[in-house]
Amino acid sequence: MTEPADQVLQGYRQSIDNIDAALVHMLAERFKVTQAVGRHKATHGLPPADPGREERQIARLRQLATEAQLDPEFSEKFLRFIIDEVIRHHARMQA
Numbered sequence: 001m002t003e004p005a006d007q008v009l010q011g012y013r014q015s016i017d018n019i020d021a022a023l024v025h026m027l028a029e030r031f032k033v034t035q036a037v038g039r040h041k042a043t044h045g046l047p048p049a050d051p052g053r054e055e056r057q058i059a060r061l062r063q064l065a066t067e068a069q070l071d072p073e074f075s076e077k078f079l080r081f082i083i084d085e086v087i088r089h090h091a092r093m094q095a
């Protein structure tokens, strides 16, 4: 017996909703940590951006993405987007 098409789609969407919720929670935790990093950098006069660290993070993530069969270009763009936002937050704290 085949499941009706709309039930199949609903099943997929339930999984997508769970994954999206996990992504939001993970991002919230990441930004909590980077807020603390921003305060630490502001207190100690450290620059908002650390290009060397970013290069290592991107290389690592691209490798992980390839192993996980995720497009490494996409994973780099995604991390770049997040890091750029973090740098903006850090810079605002130092203004």
Ligand SMILES: O=C(O)C(=O)C[C@]1(C(=O)O)C=C[C@@H](O)C=C1
Pocket (backbone or CB within 6 Å): 034, 037, 038, 048, 049, 050, 051, 053, 054, 057, 082, 083, 086, 087, 090
């Ligand atoms: O590790 C740091 O120094 C951070 O400020 C965190 C972070 C990141 O979001 O991962 C953000 C900015 C830096 O350029 C590098 C990394």
